[in-house]
Amino acid sequence: SLKSLIILFDIESGYYPVCTSDILQVQLSFPPPRLFDRYRDLAPQLVPLDYTDQPDVRLPYELIGSMPELKDNPFRQRIAEVFSEDGEGNMTLDDFLDMFSVLSEMAPRDLKAYYAFKIYDFNNDDFLCKSDLEKTLNKLTRNELTEDEVRMVCEKVIDEADLDNDGRLSLEDFQHMIVRAPDFLSTFHIRI
C-alpha cells in the first residue's frame, strides 16, 4: 500500500522502493522507479521487467562502468567491485541499488565512510597501506606526480591519519579522519 511505500521510500532514501518486486507489481509511479529504469536501460535484453521470481541477472562491469555517472570516475572499477556481490564488478539489481543508495545524498556519514574505505582499500586487506594510497594518488593525479612526491604524500597521509602508528590506516583511523573532512559528504555522492 501507499503508506508503507512512503516509509520504504523514506528509509531507503528515495532509491529504494523501485527494487522491491512487489512495488514493481503494484506499478506505482511514485516515486518514479528511475533507478530500475537506469539499470534496465544498460541492457534491456538482459534485464526482465518483471522481478517477481527474483531472476539472477548480473550486468557485467563493462556496462556498469560505462554509465555516465561513473565513466569519468577514476575509482569506478573499485566502486563496482566493492558493491558487487562477486567482487568483480558484475552487478545484480540489488547491488546496483545498494551502490546508489550508499552514494545517495541521504546516506549517513558513517555508511559512506565505511564504503569509501572499502573503495580505497585496493587489495581488500581491510587496511589502507602504502600501496593502496599510492594507487589512490596515482588514480587521482593520473600519474602526474613524480615518485618522490607520491612517496612523500603517502607518508604524510599515514603520518596524519594513522592513530595507532602501525604504518597503515585502519577503518577506525579512516573514520576518525573522514568525519572531520568538511566536504566528504558533498563529494562522496552521486546523483542519478
Place this chain on the structure above:
Amino acid sequence: MPSQKKNDIAIRMEDVGIEIDGELDSGSEGKNRKAKASPRAGGRNGKPATTEDEEEEEDQDEAPRKRARKKKASAQDSEEEEEEDDRSVKRKGTKAAGRKKKAVKEEEEEEEEQGKKKKGGKGDAKGKGGKEKGNGKDKKKKNGNSSSSGESGDEDSLSEGEMTSLKEEVEEKKKLIATLRNKPWRMKRRLKLLKECQAFVEEFEGALGKGKGRKLYAYKVMMAKKMIKFNRDFDNFKTACIPWERKIKEVESHFGSSVASYFIFLRWMYGLNLVLFAFMFGLVVLPEVMMGLPYGSIPRKTVPRAEQDRAMDISVLLDFGGYCKYSILFYGFYNDERTIGVLQFRLPLSYLLVGLGIFGYSLMVVIRTMARNSDEGGDGGDDGQFTFAFKMFTSWDYLIGNPETADNKYASITTSFKESIVDEQENQKDENIHLRRFLRVLANFLILCSLGGSGFLIYFVVKRSQEFANLDQDELSWFEKNEVEFVMSLLGLVCPPLFETIAELEEYHPRIALKWQLGRIFALFLGNLYTFLFALFDEVNAKLEKEKSIRNATIWGLNEYYSNYSSYHNTTDIPPPDIHPADVIRGPCWETAVGIEFVKLTVSDIQVTYMTILIGDFLRAMIVRFLNYCWCWDLEAGFPSYGEFDISGNVLGLIFNQGMIWMGAFYAPGLVGLNVLRLLTSMYYQCWAVMSCNVPHERVFKASKSNNFYMGLLLLVLFLSLLPVVYTIMTLPPSFDCGPFSGREQMYNVVMETIENDLPAFIGNIFTYATNPGLILPAVLLMVLAIYYLNATSKNYQNANLELKKKMQMARDEEKNRRNNKENTNQVMQDLEDLLPNRSLLPPAAEEEKPPPEIVLEKGSKSPKVAKRPGAAANGKGVNIQKDVSLAAPNPKAAVTHPPGPRGPSGNARGPPPGPARGRGRGTPPSRR
C-alpha cells in the same frame, strides 16, 4: 577451552551489540524477530519452526554446526566478512568459514531459548503473531491492514507486562528501521529485514494504539527531502550566479590558486567598479543628460570656434580633444546651476558628494573585505592536521560526470597536491640558517640600492625636464622631450626581472617571495606615480595662472559691455551680450585638462597591457610552438619556452590602474565607465591568454587564503590617490567658467550653500559646532585611544589563539601517544597470553599472524614508536620495544591498567566494529575471496 571460547563469543556479542543481532537476523527470515528481540525477550519466539523458512534455517543451522566444532579457529573473522558470508550462505548453502561462528552463536541462543521457553506463558500468542509474519511477503501483501486488525483483536487480551514488552519490541524494531540505513549490509539483506520489521511494527502498532502519525511523518519526511533538493538547487543557482566562477576554476585547476587569486582579485575589482559606476552614472551623468542643458546651449557645452574644424578628426578624438573634451565625459561639461529639472536635482552638490562618496565607499569596501578575509584567516598553507589525507580521500568529486570537468578536476587535484608538497618541502627545509640570513640581507641591500638608484634617476630626469620646459621647445631633441617617459618605461621594464633574479638569493617560499616582489615593484611604481603627479601639478599651476588673466580679461570685457550698453541705450535693463557660445572667450579649465590626462593614461595603459599580452605571450607562444619544428634547439624546453603568468606585474598593474581611476574619477566621470569596460574585456582576454599561451609556474604554490596583501596594497594606493584629490578640492579654486562649481571660491562651498539655504537653521548650527577644532581634537584623541585599545585586545586574542592551537596540537599528540600505548600494552598482554600453556588450543599462530604482504614498515626508523605488531607475537624483541615506548609515554601506568579485553572504541554501535579483534584475530587473510 570450549568454555573460554564461549566466553569470548559472549564478550564479542556484547561488544557489537545490535550489530550482531542484525547479523543473526539475516541468517533466516523466520528467526529475525527472535534474534532481534533476543537481548530482552529471547524466548518469545516460540515456534519459528512452523514457518516456510524452516528448511532453510535447518540447513543453515545444522550443517555448519558439525563443522563448527572442528574449526572454531577460523571463526574469528572480521565482522563484515561474516556478513558477506551470511549472504553467500543463503545463496549457496555451505561455503565460507565465517559462518561457523554464527552457527555457534545461534546455537547458544537456542539454548537460551530453550531455557526461557518454559517461562514464557503466553509465548504462544506472540509466537503466532511472529509466525504469521514469518509467513512471508505474499500473505502480508494480501492481508495488509486486515491482518493487523485481526491481530490487534487478539492482542487485546494481553496482560500489562506483555503490553510493555511488546511495546519495547516495537520500539526496537522501529529503531532498527531508522538505523537500517546506516548498516553496511547488502541490499538484499537490508530489504528483507526492513520488510519484516515493518510488517511487525505495522501489525503490533495497531495493538498498541499507535501509528496515527505516520502519514504526517511521511509527509514531513517528504517535505524535508524537497527542502534538501531545493537547497541544493538554490546553492547551484547561487554558484551559477557568481560571474566567471567556472572560468576561474578552470584557470585555478591548471595554474594553481596563486594565478587564480589574480583573477579573483580582478573580479572583485570589477564588482567594486560596477558600484562606483552606478553611483557616478546614476547620480551625476544621467541627471545631467536628462535634465541639464543640451549640447551647444552654453559656452562650456560647445566646442570653441577655433577648434570646430578639427573637432571630429579621429586623431583629435583619440587624444580626447574636440567633441570628446566638451562632452559628458569630463568635468567641464557640467553646469553650475544650483538645481536642474523638475525634480530640482542639486547637481553640483551631488557631483561633490559622489566624488567624495566614491572614496568613502571604496575605503569602506576595501577595509570590510580585508576584515572579512582576515577573519577567514590563514596565511595560505592550512595548518589543519589532515591536509594531505583530506586531499587524498575527499578531493575527487563523485558527482563529476563529464570528461571535460573530469580533466579539470584531475589537473586541479594534481595542482593542489603540488602546492601542498611545496609547502611541506618548505616546512622541512632547514639548512644553513646563517648563510640564508646573510643572503637575504644581501638581497635586500641590492634591491634597496637599485630602488634608490632608480628613485634618484627619476628625480634627476624630472628636474631636467622642468629645466627643459623653460627652454624653447624647438631646440629640444625628441629624446629630450620624452626623456621622462622613456626613463620610466625603461625602469618598469628592467627592474621587475632584476628584482626577481635578486630574490632568488633569498630562497623564500614562493608565496612569500611573491609578496616581497609585489612590495618592491610597488615601491618602484610609486616613483612612477610621483613623477606623474608632479608633472600634473605643474600643469595645473600653469593653467591656474593663465586662467586668472583670462578671467580678469573677461570680467573687464563684460564691464565694458555693460557700461557701453547702458550709456548707448540709456537703460539699466541690460540683456546679456549676444555672442554665440562657440565664440566666447574661455579659460583653460584645468579640471578637464587633469581629467583628460587621467583618461589618456588609462587608455594607454590598456593598450600597453593588451599589446604586451598579445606580443609577449601570444606571439611568443606561437613562435615557440610552430617554429619548434624547424629550429636548431628545442624552443619549448630551451630558451624562450612559454611564458609564465606574471602575477605580481598583473596585480600591480590592476592596483595602479585603480589608483588612476580613483584620482581621475572626480575630473572625468566617464572614466569609471571606461574602466568597467576595461576590466570586463581584460577578464575574458586574460583568461583566454593564460589558458592558451602560458604554462604553470615551475613551483605551483598556494595563494594565501586571504587576498589581504593585494588588498593592503590597494588600500595604500587608495590613500595615496585620495590625497591629491582632496587637496585640490579643498585648496585650489575651481575654474570660473566650467564645471559644476564655477563661480564659487572653493568647491566645498556647495555644501555650505546647501546647509544655509535648504536645511533648517539648527543643522547649520550643529555643523558649525561640529567643525569646531575644540570638538574635532577630542574626537580624534578618542579615536586614537579606541584604536589603541582595540589593537591591544586583538593582540591578546591572537596570543590566546596561538596558545589554543598549541594546546590542540599537544592534545592530539597525546592522544596519539596514548592510543599507541594502549595498543602496545595490549600487545604485551597478548603476547603474554600467547605464552600461556593452553595456547596449543588456539589456531596455529603461523596462519593467523601472517602479516599482509603489502605492509612495509619503513617508518620504523623514523619513529621508534611504531610497533611491529604483525610480528610482535613471534619475536620477543617486539615486547621490549614496546616497553620502551610505554615508558616514554606521558602516563604509562594508566594505560597498563586497562584490561586487555575489548579494545578501545571498537564497541561503538555503528557499522562493523572497526578492526575487529585487533590482537589475535587480526590476521585477516589478505584476499577475501
